[in-house]
Amino acid sequence: MKTVTSLLLLALISVYGSVASNNVLYPYGLDQGDKVTPTDDDGTSGEVQLSIEFKFFGKKYKSLHVNNNGVISFNVAVSQYTPDAFPLTNGEAFVTPFWGDVDNDLGGIVYYRESTDPDLLQKITEDLEKHLPHLHYKATWAFVATWDKVAYYGSASKRVNTFQAVLTSDGFNYIAILNYDDIQWTTGTASDGDPDTGLGGTPAQAGFNSGDDTHYFSIPGSRTNEVLKIQKTTNVNYDGRWVFEVDNFKVPGGCIFQAKFAKEGEDFWSESSCSTKCRCQDGQVSCAEESCPKSGTCEASGSFFTCKIPKKGCF
Template sequence: MGLSPVSQYLLMFISILSLTGRVTKAQTAPVIFYPFGSVAGDTVNIAVEDENSTRIDLWRPFVFFGRTYNKTYVNSNGHLTFNQSSSEFYVKYFPINGSEDIIAPLWTDVDVSMNGIISYQQYSNGSVLTQATQDINQYFPYLSFTATWVLVATWDRVEYFYHSGTETSFQVVLISGGNLSFILMNYGDCAVAYNAVQAGYDTVNSTAHFVIPGSINGSFIPNLMYSSNVNVPGRWAFRVDSRSDQNNLQENIIGVQMRVTSFSDLTESENIETVLEKLQQELVKSGLPGSVKLKFRRIQKTRP
């Protein structure tokens, strides 16, 4: 049955509203993201699967666990390398014990020829440095830090290889101030990953490494926008410069007091592992290397 002119007009009006809504949503960046894209003046990667960035000469040296770098590569498959570009789409799980430092906000098989862009930008002055200074001093208040250089790399609405409709947005921010270095990993809407995936960082010989809990499970990836180690949903922050407490680490025993709802909660191994994981996240936030392993030597019940 044909539609009246009025009905046709209403359908056209509704379609236009729907299209406008989709465009607006796609162009809205997550609040926690640093500026990116054409508005920020980013350099944009070529939209070819497994295509890597050209060499990026850093305006300031970046210290990563004792090694100083003057260049980096923003690789299409969700990770940064320093010595050479990488088209590696098959995820090697940390610790790799390899010869390359890797920063992986979301290492997986990305196909930007399907959708999305990868872009990056360096800053040595302006509001981005002010934002970075404020963020680092909030997360590491004992340092009195001032940012002098920032690199922002963003994967905006990219899709996983061979899986359409999997738009995923994430970002890594490298921040330097003299001999102090930090990285932020920011997550927006993320789709379930059907390919191998991992988020975190690794170092030469894996002397320091960290994997965001749950990130090797593809079904967990949408939860990244709610997870954090600094109480900011969707953001993970790490100090990654060279520090004496990260070199020649030896086994140490520390005493920790904590309150649990029931002492019997700690008698089951799976509950102990959960407590240790949460405790390690808090300690990493305060500067403990992610490679340090925690274990209970003794559990003692005391009166409150």
């Protein structure tokens, strides 16, 4: 006979598609003092005034917008639902944990709050001591935005996504933490996604845009089908979490090469012909001419390419 707990779990799965098992998110919800954005396709919080100046790519911002489509923007609200490839050079500065066509008319809530709650700040401090020990970081301020079980535009399924963006400062350093709890769809139907699966078309973008043609970053898999697996990726050895220093912009755990992320110690080819082999070492990328052998195939892998050599069979 099934227990009540088992029946409850099955009921949750039937409603939400799956139950996330990791603990990557910081606390959120009305009981944490969160506000919510309007329940509106392509909606926004409106301008939210901050108690501090948050530094992002060298510029200071005193307000932001939390946009339903998975974007925190500093200059203006972002209602666009199909993500463009970075960089966007029209002056728009934003953090996007998952820029896709959210429709919380069909399901989900977008929460946000500015906080100096000691318990939250202590948790962030402890996490960043593990992730960025060289900073000796002690959080004094945070802004938390959480997209909780949000549906996609045109959905004919029960697939939903839960993810979070956290901005934090200790008064000297400015950090962005992107957390991914459960990602089940990548694309709304207005972006040519499948209504039954939420896949295909132009998938979601994750990363940062400063508004110019130089300072931007895309998390590996952005605008490809691979973004569905973002909850299994990380740059700080903690699945589902990406951490960035966003004042002068640094990506721990690897290198930035052609505005893309290469893991520390990773060998990769920089183009689809696999004729230039590169390596990320101590935060720097070095490259040399080296071709993939004729017996191998050059295949896309993350942000770059890899040379696949078939294994010899056993006889």
